[in-house]
Amino acid sequence: MLDALIALGLSELDGQVYSALVVAPKATVEELSEACGVPVQHCCKSLTRLTQQGMATRTSTDRDRYLAVAPEAALGTLIAHREAELHTARTEMQRLMDLFREASQFTDPARSVEVLTGGEAIVQRLEHLTGASQHEVRGFDCPPYIQELGANLPRQRQQLKSGVRFRTVFDRDALAWPGRLENEILVSVQDGEEARVRPALPMKMIISDDRMAIIPISFGDRVLDAAYVIHPSTLLQALNALFEAEWARAVPLQAAIGTVQESSEPDADHRKLLPLLAAGLTDESIARSLGWSARTTQRRLQTLMRELGAGTRFQAGMAARERGWI
Structure with a gap:
């Protein structure tokens, strides 16, 4: 366990003290000093650091005794910090690789x-x-x-x-x-x-x-x-x-x-319009061909393009072809 704590950024001493506190809840500084084989002064400083990091806390009934914060919470925070640091490092590595590739x-x-x-x-x-x-x-x-x-x-x-x-x-x-x-x-x-x-x-x-x-x-x-x-x-x-x-x-x-489902068939006017539109005829030529007025032709063209969701004649032709209308 000690190696894992060191890998998460704890010093060897802090890892020793936290591990000892996990198995000896409500221990005093002196008891932890003896269990870890370190001077009391060093153990006291370690407990201060662990308390500041949210890994240890004093008991509510006796301020001279300490409890370890549950490893799931205490180590989870350390792991999250280390993962964030690694993510930042990977991002920087990728940025440098982009620059390296661009240069080479x-x-x-x-x-x-x-x-x-x-x-x-x-x-x-x-x-x-x-x-x-x-x-x-x-x-x-x-x-x-x-x-x-x-x-x-x-x-x-x-x-x-x-x-x-x-x-x-x-x-x-x-x-x-x-x-x-x-x-x-x-x-x-x-x-x-x-x-x-x-x-x-x-x-x-x-x-x-x-x-x-x-x-x-x-x-x-x-x-x-x-x-x-x-x-x-x-x-x-x-x-x-x-x-x-x-x-x-x-x-x-x-x-x-609306076209994710099967599209409906074009109406009679649209069936007349589509081949002429696909052939590239102008509005005037379409009107003459079908015997419609210029206003009627424009209105029916606008209706067709709106139904197809097209902003240009080219898009209208492509959309109609995709629906199987032409």
Whole structure:
């Protein structure tokens, strides 16, 4: 037990005194001094330190006698402090590694790709990536998930408040994942995240600024407990371009929510409009083709685009194709 206490930051003497007090409750300084084989003066100073750290306390009936605070509480605090210190150290290590990779990307191209193994390591790097972003976080979101539902919301909310932009393209399966839409996705959108939806995404991915991306390593249809970390390189530039292409083709979230279920068939007017819209005809040409007035044509086009949740003709065509309308 003594080695474990020393590993948590206690001195050897304090570890000895606390261990002795655990097995000898209500002991006096003299009794503890004898049990540990140390001078009374040293033992008294150790008890003072243990009391200040919340690991020991005087008895209520006799102030000359001491009790050990339950190890679960006393050591739990020490463990929490040490874990916080280790987390800070890992974060600093990752920051320095980012700088190291950036400086050596031309002299050692192999360092542009890193492999993470283990769910804990991946989650920790994702947290670091989100927290260290200064301008924008972009991502492809699709099941399965390694983080608990809503675990990243506080960190993301803080980043949004500081001015970091978040853009996410969600796979339609992400909207159907139990509890995720209502308890996480819509909450993030309310906080300021920009969200769009695609029927299917090529991969799960998150990109921080233009300096780092994380994508899972998969084998067939199975996602392994490992991930690639992509540092500044041609590959990262390609992932940036892939995100922007999917973002341009995606449908805004609010319009896509209703399409998680089977979409209804277009009405007769929409069936007439869609092929002409997909062919790139102007409003005037569509009006002439269908024998509608300009006002009627514009009104029906606006109704169609609103139903599809599209802001442009291109998005309307893509959304209609995804619904199987054309």
